[in-house]
Amino acid sequence: MKVMADVCLIPIGVGVSLSKYIKIAYEIFKTANLNATLTPYGTIIEGEYEDVSKAIKAAIEAVHEAGAPRVSLTIKLGSRTDKEQTTEDKLNAVLK
Numbered sequence: 119m120k121v122m123a124d125v126c127l128i129p130i131g132v133g134v135s136l137s138k139y140i141k142i143a144y145e146i147f148k149t150a151n152l153n154a155t156l157t158p159y160g161t162i163i164e165g166e167y168e169d170v171s172k173a174i175k176a177a178i179e180a181v182h183e184a185g186a187p188r189v190s191l192t193i194k195l196g197s198r199t200d201k202e203q204t205t206e207d208k209l210n211a212v213l214k
Contacts, residue, residue, distance in 0.1 A: 124194040
C-alpha cells in the first residue's frame with residue numbers, strides 16, 4: 119500500500135539547534151529510496167507503508183544514537199486506493 123507521511127521529528131535534550139539531527143533523519147529517508155521532501159517543519163515521505171515505517175523507526179534510532187535522549191514524533195499519514203498520487207500531484211491540484 120502506497121502512503122504519504124508528513125513526519126515531524128523533534129529531538130529533545132540536545133539544545134536549541136536541531137539541524138544536525140534533522141539531517142540524520144532526512145538522510146535515512148533518502149537512502150531508503152523514498153521520495154522525501156524536506157520542509158521547514160517536517161518531512162513529507164512517499165512510499166510503500168512498510169518501507170516508510172521502517173525508515174521512520176531507523177530515523178528515531180539514529181537520532182537517539184547521535185545523542186538525543188528523547189524524541190518527539192508526529193506523523194500524519196494518508197493513503198488512496200482509487201488512484202496513485204504524489205505530493206506534487208496534490209500541490210498541483212490546488213495551485214492550478
